[in-house]
Amino acid sequence: MASAPLASLFVEVPERFGDWLHEVYDCFAIACFAPATMHRETRLVVEGDVCPLLIDGLGVAMAWYRHWYGPRWAPLAFEAGRRADVLPASGRVGAIYFSCGVDSLYSLRRITAGMPSAHWGAPRAALFVIGYDLRKPMAIERALANAQAAADLAGLTLVPVRSNIPSLDDDYNLWTLQFGGPGFAALAHALGRGIARAWLGADCDIPNLVPWCNHPATAPEFSSHDVEIRQDGIEATRAEKVGAIADWDIAQRHLRVCTKNPEHMLNCGRCEKCVRTRLELLAFGSADALPAFGGSTLSAADVNAIEIRMDSIYYDEIVPPLRARGREDLIAAIDERKREWARYKRWRSGGTLRARARRLVGAG
Incomplete structure (x- = not known):
């Protein structure tokens, strides 16, 4: 963005999860493409190597954005090296984005009910994101304690993740329509040494799908060879999701929707x-x-x-x-x-x- 000031992006986790951090450019590429396109940049230059599968996926996502939103969203020319090395699968786990909202609790209950806990992609970690919707210190403290209690009951390892990715552009409409989905997906790539698959709860059902930042046509395109982004729950309406968790003690005590x-x-x-x-x-x-x-x-x-x-x-x-x-x-x-x-x-x-x-x- 030619007129924008220089920005430094960060993703941080508690020290005990420091070995999960993966210093690759994939996170940066996913985080930047929507704001760059919105501001009519013609190219995105990454001074490093990016997974070729992700580069292809970003091209597909940009094509969807142009189809949905018109010529202003012309795909960027993507300039980056292609990374050849991949991470070993051993030692990395499945994770779920864990706001304790209806979508994340529904997905957690559904996935864990249908997938053996020993399966490599089953959620074992819960990603609690700070700096996106949560910014007030006391609200963060309360929501984090709530998520920790819920994760403990569910047998998950809670991983608090703090980032300033939304600061690339604080426009609300951009975040909800184009930027939010890739903004969340980018975090999983930053934690690629610990995460092999990240489950992201769908916030709309199939009959009511509209162009949106977290859409089944684009969410999987934010995957790389190392980290799979998998959307879950698109088959269920909001009411069906609530019905599936209404009798669950974790939801009755720890659901956070406000x-x-x-x-x-x-x-x-x-x-x-x-x-x-x-x-x-x-x-x-x-x-x-x-x-x-x-x-x-x-x-x-x-x-x-x-x-x-x-x-x-x-x-x-x-x-x-x-x-x-x-x-x-x-x-x-x-x-x-x-x-x-x-x-x-x-x-x-x-x-x-x-x-x-x-x-x-x-x-x-």
């Missing part, structure tokens, strides 16, 4: 995502007052206090099981929130600025 990153609790319990998740857990058989949400019960007043600012597919899935549990009070509150969202969408798309102004002042 986007507010509160400093004094794991989840605020009151934001839209917290309330939606609590509704889902309740709908699929979990107890009402869960430790992960401070032990409080969920009421219609909690639902009435949120704003739904998305289409209602997440809520549509949970109405039938809530009705089966006799929670018409919660369903009525959901329906009112959905009607409010529909009114807002009609207003937002309702003609000229003057027409909107007339509606605001009650004229016409």
Whole structure:
């Protein structure tokens, strides 16, 4: 990026995992290609050798981005040497990105239920990432302690990973649409001496797939001969994932979904995502007052206090099981929130600025 200041990227882990660090250029190449393309660079120069399988994969990912987002995302000319050496498989393990969110807990439970623990690719390590969504010191401390407790219960080795990769470009839309997936994948390559496969939970299901940073068409393309990036969970809807973990003690105690990153609790319990998740857990058989949400019960007043600012597919899935549990009070509150969202969408798309102004002042 010609106008950008010089940036130094880092990936760091506690000293006990220092021998997992792999000083190759693969991590850098994955981390940089999306911001470079966004800023209309024409080439990406890596002054070192990169795995040829990864170079091919980045070309495929860039082709997908151009197909999805248009000519602005023209593929970069990739200038790098081709690395011939590969790491031995022995001594390296499978790992799972472990935020303790719905996607990661679902994937952990599903994978460990279907894969023998002795299988070389089964998750034995849990990667807890710091510096991406978590930046407040007290929120980091609380979330890290929570992840450690959950990993201990699951029999995993927790590996805290801190990086400033998102600082390459803090644009939110870039991160969610193009940069986030490769930003996470890059970390596994930086730890390639300890990791052979990294499982990354899908955050969308097949019928609702849209161009996204963590997409099944692109995620595997961030693999090298040394480190395989494997997306998991795309076959399940959000509600199905919650249903699969609703009775799991690890989820009931350690699920972390809050986007507010509160400093004094794991989840605020009151934001839209917290309330939606609590509704889902309740709908699929979990107890009402869960430790992960401070032990409080969920009421219609909690639902009435949120704003739904998305289409209602997440809520549509949970109405039938809530009705089966006799929670018409919660369903009525959901329906009112959905009607409010529909009114807002009609207003937002309702003609000229003057027409909107007339509606605001009650004229016409």
